[in-house]
Amino acid sequence: MKLELHWKIIIGLILGLLFGVTAASQGWGGFTNDWIAPFGKIFINLLKLIAVPLVLSSLITGVASLSDLKKLSRIGGKTITIYITTTAIAVTIGLIAVNILEPGSTVPEDMKIKLQNTYQSAASGKLEAAQEVKERSVLQPVVDIVPSNFFSSASNNRNMLQVVFVAIIIGIALIQIPKEKSRPVLEFMEGINDLVIKLVDNIMLLAPIGVFALIADTITSVAGNNINNVIELLSALGFYMLAVIMGLVIHMLITYSVVLKLFSKMSLKKFYQGIAPAQLLGFSTSSSGATLPVTMERCEDELGVSEEVSSFVLPLGATINMDGTALYQAVAAVFIAQTLGMDLSIVAQLTIVLTAVLASIGTAAVPGAGIIMLVIILEAIGVPSAGIALILGVDRILDMMRTVTNVTGDASVAVAVASSENQLRI
Numbered sequence: 001m002k003l004e005l006h007w008k009i010i011i012g013l014i015l016g017l018l019f020g021v022t023a024a025s026q027g028w029g030g031f032t033n034d035w036i037a038p039f040g041k042i043f044i045n046l047l048k049l050i051a052v053p054l055v056l057s058s059l060i061t062g063v064a065s066l067s068d069l070k071k072l073s074r075i076g077g078k079t080i081t082i083y084i085t086t087t088a089i090a091v092t093i094g095l096i097a098v099n100i101l102e103p104g105s106t107v108p109e110d111m112k113i114k115l116q117n118t119y120q121s122a123a124s125g126k127l128e129a130a131q132e133v134k135e136r137s138v139l140q141p142v143v144d145i146v147p148s149n150f151f152s153s154a155s156n157n158r159n160m161l162q163v164v165f166v167a168i169i170i171g172i173a174l175i176q177i178p179k180e181k182s183r184p185v186l187e188f189m190e191g192i193n194d195l196v197i198k199l200v201d202n203i204m205l206l207a208p209i210g211v212f213a214l215i216a217d218t219i220t221s222v223a224g225n226n227i228n229n230v231i232e233l234l235s236a237l238g239f240y241m242l243a244v245i246m247g248l249v250i251h252m253l254i255t256y257s258v259v260l261k262l263f264s265k266m267s268l269k270k271f272y273q274g275i276a277p278a279q280l281l282g283f284s285t286s287s288s289g290a291t292l293p294v295t296m297e298r299c300e301d302e303l304g305v306s307e308e309v310s311s312f313v314l315p316l317g318a319t320i321n322m323d324g325t326a327l328y329q330a331v332a333a334v335f336i337a338q339t340l341g342m343d344l345s346i347v348a349q350l351t352i353v354l355t356a357v358l359a360s361i362g363t364a365a366v367p368g369a370g371i372i373m374l375v376i377i378l379e380a381i382g383v384p385s386a387g388i389a390l391i392l393g394v395d396r397i398l399d400m401m402r403t404v405t406n407v408t409g410d411a412s413v414a415v416a417v418a419s420s421e422n423q424l425r426i
């Protein structure tokens with residue numbers, strides 16, 4: 001019997017978990033770091049390697065195949081509207097969860113001091129990174145979308161929006177030049193596109209091993225050589241984690257189901273079965289950027305989203321649509337305020353909604369980016385940003401979960417937009 005890909009990945013994940021816990025409790029952290037972690041790194045590098053050519057080739061062919069440019073702006077408008085609406089809903093769910101559960105009142109006094117002392121230096125690194133973001137002018141993010149040199153944007157996956165921008169203007173210009181001139185360029189791009197999609201398939205054969213190594217490494221890095229550290233952290237911050245995880249689950253179950261129901265006829269079973277490998281990868285890599293090639297492949301091949309829609313909606317989503325991150329930022333901001341004994345007014349909570357939506361748009365699709373932008377939210381509501389020391393210990397675990405939500409959100413919007421444009425096969 002041939003096992004489906006997501007089962008193979010789940011097996012890799014469980015074995016990684018078992019190995020990681022054993023390694024942390026037996027003091028094999030060094031061994032894991034030297035001999036296991038590199039396989040995870042290789043796997044992530046392979047995924048990142050193909051992200052730029054994939055986005056470029058599929059978006060150029062996608063845009064150039066549009067008959068009129070009005071369609072492009074219509075698809076763009078719809079996509080961004082659904083992205084922002086779902087993110088605002090996510091933040092609201094997070095705020096409700098954290099206000100009801102009040103996890104901040106459950107952390108013992110001695111644990112607060114211990115957490116702040118242990119994570120103080122790690123927190124100051126994040127504060128510096130946030131300061132750099134804050135010093136940028138308001139329009140800088142828009143300026144950043146337009147590169148001055150294409151090769152420098154293509155050489156860094158963080159510049160994915162620049163690649164998207166270049167692909168769109170090339171696609172538009174291809175529509176405008178005579179057919180006999182554009183045909184060879186398009187045929188070349190289509191060839192590249194097929195090639196890259198085959199590469200994604202081949203790389204995914206390594207996914208179970210990659211996921212095993214990534215999970216084992218994450219556990220030993222979080223736990224150090226002492227699994228008791230994790231148990232202590234989990235018991236002190238358990239309620240905070242519960243608020244985040246509950247919010248994420250509710251958002252995935254309710255909001256995305258509504259999005260799918262409103263815009264398409266796709267069953268939830270089909271959706272989740274199709275997208276599962278991308279979710280599992282999001283979980284193991286904590287990076288929606290690294291997961292992007294797989295999200296695109298699954299949306300096109302399994303969910304039947306047209307290339308034209310997926311190649312526009314998904315890279316854009318991986319960069320700006322982060323519902324999981326926004327929800328987590330809202331919970332974390334209120335949790336820190338609660339733990340420090342501060343009461344947040346309704347104005348402060350509304351400020352959180354606004355800043356969390358904006359902060360999640362500005363969050364890079366890489367591990368640990370969400371907590372840097374959290375600093376900006378804390379400053380906006382007058383909560384001491386050094387308070388992030390309280391939550392740093394479990395941030396990686398929550399990063400895995402919020403990335404799953406981020407990836408799922410992008411995929412559900414891709415299905416919705418494709419269906420509303422009659423571009424959903426199957």
Ligand code: ASP
Nearest residue numbers: 287288325365366369370
């Ligand atoms: N790791 C998240 C992502 O790539 C971003 C975050 O840190 O929240 O989607």
